[in-house]
Amino acid sequence: NTNNSGSVSWESPSNIALIKYWGKKGYQLPCNPSISMSLKNSLTRTKLTYKTMGDGDHLSFLFEGKRQVLFEQRIAKFFESLPSQFKFLKDFQLSISSENTFPHSTGIASSASAMSSVALCLCSMEEEITGVQVENAEFYRKASLIARLGSGSASRSVYGGFVAWGESNSFPKSSDEYAVPFSEYTHPVFQDFQDAILLVSSKKKEVSSSAGHQLMVNHPYATARFAQANSHFERMLGVLKSGDLEEFVEIMENEALSLHGLMMNSTPSFTLLKPNTLELIERIRSFRLSSHIPIGFTLDAGPNIHLMYPKSEEGKVVPFIDSELSQFLEKGKYIVDEKGDGPQKI
Ligand code: PMV
Numbered sequence: 001n002t003n004n005s006g007s008v009s010w011e012s013p014s015n016i017a018l019i020k021y022w023g024k025k026g027y028q029l030p031c032n033p034s035i036s037m038s039l040k041n042s043l044t045r046t047k048l049t050y051k052t053m054g055d056g057d058h059l060s061f062l063f064e065g066k067r068q069v070l071f072e073q074r075i076a077k078f079f080e081s082l083p084s085q086f087k088f089l090k091d092f093q094l095s096i097s098s099e100n101t102f103p104h105s106t107g108i109a110s111s112a113s114a115m116s117s118v119a120l121c122l123c124s125m126e127e128e129i130t131g132v133q134v135e136n137a138e139f140y141r142k143a144s145l146i147a148r149l150g151s152g153s154a155s156r157s158v159y160g161g162f163v164a165w166g167e168s169n170s171f172p173k174s175s176d177e178y179a180v181p182f183s184e185y186t187h188p189v190f191q192d193f194q195d196a197i198l199l200v201s202s203k204k205k206e207v208s209s210s211a212g213h214q215l216m217v218n219h220p221y222a223t224a225r226f227a228q229a230n231s232h233f234e235r236m237l238g239v240l241k242s243g244d245l246e247e248f249v250e251i252m253e254n255e256a257l258s259l260h261g262l263m264m265n266s267t268p269s270f271t272l273l274k275p276n277t278l279e280l281i282e283r284i285r286s287f288r289l290s291s292h293i294p295i296g297f298t299l300d301a302g303p304n305i306h307l308m309y310p311k312s313e314e315g316k317v318v319p320f321i322d323s324e325l326s327q328f329l330e331k332g333k334y335i336v337d338e339k340g341d342g343p344q345k346i
Contacts, residue, residue, distance in 0.1 A: 005051035008124040012117035012343035014042040014102070014109050015157050016195055016298060016306050018252050019233045020259045021165065023216030023226070027081070028148055029176045031216060032229035033166030035236050036156045039195060040340030044113035046098040048121035053091055062097040075118065078150040086122065086146075088129055096121070105202040106335060107304025111209070115150030116157035119143045120343055144178035151209075155179040160342025162186060162240055170234040181342075187243030192311035192338050196321060199333040200276045200303040207263065207270045212301055215266035225262060229255075245310070249288070249296030252308065256299040263301070274303040276328040281305070283328075287320055311338070 015036035023031035059079070061072040075096065079089060096118065102108050123143045127133050134142070140158050148155035148165075156163040156179040164171055165179035173180050207215075216222055232251050239248045263270040277299070284297050284307065293316055295309040309317050318336070326332040 006128055007047055007049040008121045009047040009346045010117045010120040010343055011043045011045040011346055012113050012120055012157050013038045013340050014113040015039060017153065018255065018298060019229060019236055020255050021152055022213065022259055022262060024152060024213045028152055030152060030166040032226045033164060033168040033174060033233045035162060035164050035233060037162055037193065038157060038160045038340050038342055039337045041337050042102040042108045044098050044100050044117045046096060046117035046121055048125055049095045050092045050125055053093055056093060058093060060095045064099045081149045082146065105204060106199055107197050107300060107302050109153060109300055111151040112153045112157045115154035116147040119147035119150060120158060122146055141178050148178060158343055160340050168230065168233055171237055182240060184241060186240050189243040189245060189310050190240065194309050194311055194314060195337045196307040197335045197337065198280060198305040198307055198325060199330045200274050202330055205272060205302045207301060209301060219262065219266050221262065228258065245294035249294055252298050253296050256297060260299060272302055277303045277305060279328050280325055283324055
């Protein structure tokens with residue numbers, strides 16, 4: 001029951017980190033545990049076609065119909081790092097084609113959705129080649145580990161909802177090797193939780209995340225940062241259960257600004273926040289004070305804001321974005337996404 005050729009397809013979401021992974025050790029292992037929320041509409045769809053080795057390239061990668069040599073090299077390096085059970089890949093010609101459901105350079109992390117969808121395809125291909133199907137929980141655990149080798153944050157994208165990655169005493173089920181879904185009771189306020197991605201700048205970011213993680217090696221605040229992240233991680237797990245949005249916002253915003261603070265005071269230093277990012281932050285905070293709506297922001301390694309709020313406040317928040325915030329956005333652009341249910345085989 002084995003196959004010499006075939007194809008598998010998956011779509012997998014991007015995620016936004018609430019507790020940031022910043023700094024790595026060993027081979028793609030995090031210096032601190034992180035928590036993210038998987039998105040619903042920001043997806044990468046990937047199709048992996050395989051056939052036994054013949055003439056032609058071993059690996060080709062098309063993104064939105066165009067050959068992408070740089071990403072192809074990254075995928076090739078990723079494939080070389082796979083555990084020995086994936087050795088069979090070298091006997092196959094692989095063509096991968098993928099597309100995103102969201103526009104480029106908008107502050108949505110495409111490496112998380114791209115690498116997790118490729119990892120899921122590899123795990124499905126393994127099942128087809130060997131004829132051995134594993135139980136669901138084991139399949140996703142393996143896919144998360146494989147995704148991690150492609151991009152750390154991608155390990156969290158193989159699950160929907162809130163996801164934890166990285167060892168921690170307070171969440172004994174978590175691991176540095178793979179992510180786990182936060183399946184404990186999550187407070188209803190997080191049901192359909194919203195993430196409005198406010199586009200401050202679509203320019204390519206000037207620090208790659210691998211260079212970014214590198215900045216934490218010998219960073220003067222590294223020890224303090226990893227202690228802070230562990231404590232935030234623990235508190236955030238509690239908040240996801242209690243639904244305390246005031247504490248949620250406090251931790252989330254502190255994480256975002258800590259990430260940027262670390263980038264600003266590392267050597268070399270990076271200032272990825274733009275004047276409009278700060279303008280937006282001030283306006284979000286004063287709106288929160290005057291409206292008593294528990295709304296807060298987070299940031300990735302870039303200038304764009306992820307505005308996070310409960311679905312129930314949508315009717316007040318969207319008009320606020322349109323009337324007050326959109327003047328500070330590139331072409332007035334923002335994308336509203338929300339908590340999603342995780343990847344799908346297609
Ligand atoms: O997965 P990487 O290596 O691209 O790193 C992601 C780093 C952040 O997005 C800034 C934080 C995170 O936890 O996703």
